[in-house]
Amino acid sequence: MTALRELRGHEKIKTSLAGALVSNRVSHAYLFYGPPGVGKKTAGLAFARALLCSGGDGDACEVCDDCTRSKRGGHPDLHLIRPDGASIKIRQLREVCDGAVFTSFGEGRQVFLVEQAERMTTEAANSFLKTLEEPVAGVVFILVTDDPARIPSTVLSRCLCYRFNNLSREDVAKVITQEAGSAELAHTMAVLSGGSPGRALALLGGSAGRDRALEVALSLVVNSRRAMPVPPEEIAGREDAQEFVNYLTVMFRDVMIIQQTGLSELLINIDRRDDLAKLASAYDRREVLDILLTAEETARRLAGNVNQRLALDSLLLKIAGF
Ligand SMILES: [Zn+2]
Structure with a gap:
């Protein structure tokens, strides 16, 4: 997992998120939306790491215990929720949220990253709304979706929404250069990808x-x-x-x-x-x-x-x- 400063592109979003961290004005729920493969989940994980860092100043410091754990992908206060089969079910949200309440100590944060959030069932979305109506201090939700139109407007209205756009060719090429093995092939796939590193990697494959x-x-x-x-x-x-x-x-x-x-x-x-x-x-x-x-x-x-x-x-x- 990377840090916010290591992400390519999305400059305004990175600045805004870092600003919220520095001024300690973090929202309870975020929605990262935009075309597939442009780095929304990567950004969500980087933001989660910055939120959990105990020594950072607007980003993961990479030296504290929290950063070491989150880098390895095993931070106990970082919870990933993704579809189980075709949808995200209320049971999944309850399991992970209830578990979090019992393990939460002190003033630390609990971060929930919901992948493909548009796949929440109506029941799951309603239960999620209830959580947002009575936010618990230190709990932050990051919803990630390619398809915000499928998320209930009641949920959308309670999230701070960030639109992720396609990256420039140059940025895509830089992201995939190592995998491509040559700058020329990276350039080709970056152009064909239309600005999505995820698509570029798939094309490379x-x-x-x-x-x-x-x-x-x-x-x-x-x-x-x-x-x-x-x-x-x-x-x-x-x-x-x-x-x-x-x-x-x-x-x-x-x-x-x-x-x-x-x-x-x-x-x-x-x-x-x-x-x-x-x-x-x-x-x-x-x-x-x-x-x-x-x-x-x-x-x-x-x-x-x-x-x-x-x-x-x-x-x-x-x-x-x-
Ligand atoms: Zn740290």
Whole structure:
């Protein structure tokens, strides 16, 4: 677990939370909301650590006993609540809250971090509201959600709400550089992620999909007009097919950029620029535009209720030059 100061981005939120800690004006309930994968839970855990730190001044000090414990993930006053099956049930809230009352000593805080808070059942949300109506000194709830519209307005109105936005490409790239292993691959995944480090890491895990799409395009160029193209066997369902078309679209966008500008720093798939250059020399500009338009049409058809194989075939035939 990290400290608030180590988080990338979200500058205003970090400043505001640190300010509340320093002035000791901490609210009883917080709601961290915003798109998936941008660091809401990470921020919630960092804030929880700062709240529990006995030596800090607006953030975890990293030297006190509390910080040592929370760093290892085993602080007795930090309680994580996450869905049990599809929902967060009243039983879960009661268990953890009752337990907390019995173990609470002295003036320390008790912090409850509720993941996917939109999954609280109505009963759980009502019991939660009751807790907020009679707040216990030192108890802080941090609710985390991608979908605040599903949280009852009665709950929302009692929380201090912070909206987390997507991060800049640079920040996402910095967050995932170590996992990516190279700055170039980190850049590529940061661009494709649209500002979400969580999504970037997922893409990194699935970067085989991107490479597969590139291999297909390269092999179609080599075998141009000689063999009927076949979609890769790994493409099983609609989502696979959509992802495959997405990767092809992003790739041919890069090919178009090479053809029109020759500037490799503008590429999304900068780590594969040599392969992309091969594609750029194999097609003329009109063909690339044609492929991009067909890819767009294919994506639209896949989103509708069409035969997936037919939709993919027309795109692959176009790329193969038929
Ligand atoms: Zn500390």
